[in-house]
Amino acid sequence: MAKFVIQRFIIMTLMxxxxxxxxxxxxxxxxxxxxxxxxxxxxxAGVLVTSEDVVSLRHQLGxxxxxxxxxxxxxxxxxxxxxxxQSFGLHLPVTQVLGxxxxxxxxxxxxxxxxxxxxxxxxxIYSAIRQYSLGDYAxxxxxxxxxxxxxxxxALILLYFSVMVIGTSVxxxxxxxxxxxxxxxxxxxxxxxxxxxxALVLGLAGTAFEIRTMRATLLDEKNKLYVTxxxxxxxPEWKLLMKYPVRVALNPIVSTIGWELTxxxxxxxxVSFVLALPDTGxxxxxxxxxxxxxxxxxxxxxxxxxxxxxxxxxxVLLAVLDPRIRYGERV
Amino acid sequence: xxxxxxxxxxxxxxxxxxxxxxxxxxxxxYTASQFQLMWWKFRKHRLALIGMVILGTFVFIxxxxxxxxxxxxxxxxxxxxxxxxxxxxxxxxxxxFHLRPFTYALSAAMDPETFLLEVKEDTSEPWPVYFFxxxxxYKMWGLIESDIHLFxxxxxxxxxxxxxxxxxxxxxxxxxxxxxxxxxxxxxxxxSFFLGLIIxxxxxxxxxSIDEVIQRFIEFIRSxPTLPLWMALAASLPREWSPQRVYFTITILLGLLGWTxxxxxxxxxxxxxxxxxxxxxxxxxxxxxxRIIARHLLPSFLSYIIVDLSISFxxxxxxxxxxxxxGLGLRAPVISWGVLxxxxxxxxxxxxxxxxxxPVAFVIISVMAFSFVGxxxxxxxxxxxx
Numbered sequence: 232m233a234k235f236v237i238q239r240f241i242i243m244t245l246m247x248x249x250x251x252x253x254x255x256x257x258x259x260x261x262x263x264x265x266x267x268x269x270x271x272x273x274x275x276a277g278v279l280v281t282s283e284d285v286v287s288l289r290h291q292l293g294x295x296x297x298x299x300x301x302x303x304x305x306x307x308x309x310x311x312x313x314x315x316x317q318s319f320g321l322h323l324p325v326t327q328v329l330g331x332x333x334x335x336x337x338x339x340x341x342x343x344x345x346x347x348x349x350x351x352x353x354x355x356i357y358s359a360i361r362q363y364s365l366g367d368y369a370x371x372x373x374x375x376x377x378x379x380x381x382x383x384x385x386a387l388i389l390l391y392f393s394v395m396v397i398g399t400s401v402x403x404x405x406x407x408x409x410x411x412x413x414x415x416x417x418x419x420x421x422x423x424x425x426x427x428x429x430a431l432v433l434g435l436a437g438t439a440f441e442i443r444t445m446r447a448t449l450l451d452e453k454n455k456l457y458v459t460x461x462x463x464x465x466x467p468e469w470k471l472l473m474k475y476p477v478r479v480a481l482n483p484i485v486s487t488i489g490w491e492l493t494x495x496x497x498x499x500x501x502v503s504f505v506l507a508l509p510d511t512g513x514x515x516x517x518x519x520x521x522x523x524x525x526x527x528x529x530x531x532x533x534x535x536x537x538x539x540x541x542x543x544x545x546x547v548l549l550a551v552l553d554p555r556i557r558y559g560e561r562v
Numbered sequence: 563x564x565x566x567x568x569x570x571x572x573x574x575x576x577x578x579x580x581x582x583x584x585x586x587x588x589x590x591x592y593t594a595s596q597f598q599l600m601w602w603k604f605r606k607h608r609l610a611l612i613g614m615v616i617l618g619t620f621v622f623i624x625x626x627x628x629x630x631x632x633x634x635x636x637x638x639x640x641x642x643x644x645x646x647x648x649x650x651x652x653x654x655x656x657x658x659f660h661l662r663p664f665t666y667a668l669s670a671a672m673d674p675e676t677f678l679l680e681v682k683e684d685t686s687e688p689w690p691v692y693f694f695x696x697x698x699x700y701k702m703w704g705l706i707e708s709d710i711h712l713f714x715x716x717x718x719x720x721x722x723x724x725x726x727x728x729x730x731x732x733x734x735x736x737x738x739x740x741x742x743x744x745x746x747x748x749x750x751x752x753x754s755f756f757l758g759l760i761i762x763x764x765x766x767x768x769x770x771s772i773d774e775v776i777q778r779f780i781e782f783i784r785s786x787p788t789l790p791l792w793m794a795l796a797a798s799l800p801r802e803w804s805p806q807r808v809y810f811t812i813t814i815l816l817g818l819l820g821w822t823x824x825x826x827x828x829x830x831x832x833x834x835x836x837x838x839x840x841x842x843x844x845x846x847x848x849x850x851x852x853r854i855i856a857r858h859l860l861p862s863f864l865s866y867i868i869v870d871l872s873i874s875f876x877x878x879x880x881x882x883x884x885x886x887x888x889g890l891g892l893r894a895p896v897i898s899w900g901v902l903x904x905x906x907x908x909x910x911x912x913x914x915x916x917x918x919x920x921p922v923a924f925v926i927i928s929v930m931a932f933s934f935v936g937x938x939x940x941x942x943x944x945x946x947x948x
Contacts, residue, residue: 246782246785249782250786253786253791254794257791257794257795257798260795260798261797261798261800262800375930375933375934376926376930378933379876379926379929379930379933380926380929381880381883381884381925383884383887384883384903384922384925384926387906387912387919387922388922390909390912391909391912391913391916391919394909394912394913395913395916402909489785490784493784493785493786493787493788494787496787496790497787497788497789497790498789500789500790500793501789501884501887501888504888505907515790515793516793516888519793519794519797519890520797520888520889520890522797522798524798527794527797528794530790531790531791531794534787534790535786535787535791538785538786538787539785542785
């Protein structure tokens with residue numbers, strides 16, 4: 232087990248390193264560099280900046296060195312000092328801009344995962360043991376709709392109906408009185424009260440997918456001979472179901488947690504933008520539109536790190552559940 | 563009959579469905595070509611057929627967008643900004659039935675209390691709707707000049723899905739957007755198909771360490787949250803690029819997005835097929851690698867590839883829609899579903915002018931139609947399975 236975890240951990244670190252290079256490329260892609268932008272900013276403020284000044288600034292910041300030196304500077308600043316660089320648009324260190332927004336994004340992702348599996352597993356079991364029942368059909372129809380609708384459109388539709396029917400918007404993460412308030416128990420409860428809307432929106436596609444997987448595997452498993460044997464032994468139906476076929480059917484579901492998390496993180500910025508959540512999503516979009524590259528790069532790196540960490544955790548979880556994987560066999 | 567029994571003995575096929583008892587039907591089943599078997603199987607999937615019809619309609623709209631839409635996408639009705647959908651009537655105010663549908667002239671007035679524009683139908687002045695009316699001139703596919711539109715009015719205006727903030731007809735814009743969005747999907751898919759086939763082919767055919775490297779690479783790509791990365795890449799396109807150039811680049815970007823899935827499928831199929839007897843036989847007979855791939859391997863898993871393509875098409879459309887929606891993808895004057903949806907970003911706008919929301923319906927319907935067709939094709943791809 233320890234060997235497996237260490238092996239996976241090394242792979243995770245390598246992937247993170249590779250990803251950081253890709254993120255760095257997206258930072259460097261737009262024409263012009265920090266020195267140009269700084270000069271532009273100073274000029275717009277009325278300061279006289281000559282082209283020699285720009286060159287010397289560039290040299291001072293080390294921007295005239297080859298890309299791998301710059302990459303190394305950037306990444307070592309992040310790893311050693313937690314310094315993600317400067318936001319051009321807001322003239323603040325990136326870490327300060329991000330602040331507690333990162334925590335909210337992580338909470339949103341975790342809430343969505345819990346929501347997805349908390350809903351998918353029971354509904355999947357129900358759909359399988361009551362195949363072709365009304366509930367099974369309902370789950371299938373909702374599933375088709377959920378998988379066909381991208382989460383940001385779902386958010387739009389939900390907003391539309393909340394405004395038209397209830398008369399208030401379901402956007403945001405806090406009630407107005409908690410918006411600027413410091414963290415307290417009341418604020419946390421308020422957050423949970425708002426969090427289910429984005430979690431539902433982000434999780435619906437994944438939930439639909441996992442319901443189908445759970446249903447299909449369980450349908451395969453429940454007619455196998457070991458189930459019949461257990462039933463012949465006289466095990467009560469409920470205990471029998473939970474003890475054997477459901478445990479087997481959980482495997483493919485757990486193994487996709489990593490993908491699920493990737494999909495959630497991928498959809499999150501747009502949903503946050505539509506629902507006006509105070510997390511990293513809207514910040515990411517404005518940073519991209521303003522070509523505020525260090526800020527957008529830091530957020531992109533955070534998203535990637537989250538998904539890779541999630542994949543690592545789901546691998547470990549799967550190994551705990553399934554000894555075949557632990558001992559390096561292919562399933 | 564003996565021949566047929568022999569055939570059954572040689573290749574163990576499942577017995578035909580119990581409904582097929584008549585001899586003729588049985589013979590038909592065994593002598594049918596692969597394609598026929600697939601079609602029969604596909605036909606049984608009711609939803610897939612419906613999806614096929616919907617997709618056919620969309621393709622038709624995309625092909626003849628200029629002719630089908632009553633206005634050109636840029637044409638404005640200046641006195642009907644944010645105008646609601648006009649209703650087609652068959653019965654006039656006196657209760658008389660007309661075979662030719664008409665709509666009423668509209669008068670807009672500011673509501674003194676809410677400051678909203680109130681639109682009232684003026685039942686004294688009907689605007690009859692004609693087929694093949696002369697309207698704005700256009701160039702069909704940029705080649706054929708014409709000014710005949712399928713339907714329209716000669717006096718007044720006709721906006722069946724309302725107008726946007728500049729008074730442009732939403733239905734016409736939707737038709738043109740359908741063309742852009744579908745083209746992007748098809749071209750992007752073609753690029754993915756090409757990449758997936760080549761990379762997956764190399765990985766599966768040669769195996770060994772090449773395969774190992776390619777597989778790790780694919781795993782790596784799949785662990786990246788693609789949409790944010792593509793957003794970042796799209797954002798770094800220079801602002802001064804022309805919309806056409808952006809359109810072209812975005813299409814290529816989307817094509818680079820979807821190949822991993824296909825490459826895996828191709829590899830998996832190749833790995834299982836290359837040890838099959840018919841491949842070994844071909845190799846012993848002296849066929850070259852290229853010939854084995856093209857003549858023996860490709861045909862045996864082509865149907866699976868087509869299925870995967872139909873399944874990944876929606877992802878292309880959704881990626882384009884998402885990118886354009888937030889303003890990082892296509893931009894005016896190019897019109898796509900995502901560009902149209904930009905108008906629906908603002909919740910206040912949607913609440914006041916819900917017809918701005920119609921592109922959402924188009925996207926959802928097309929994606930659902932594609933997943934139905936994909937499901938049907940998945941069942942049909944292996945016509946011998948039950």
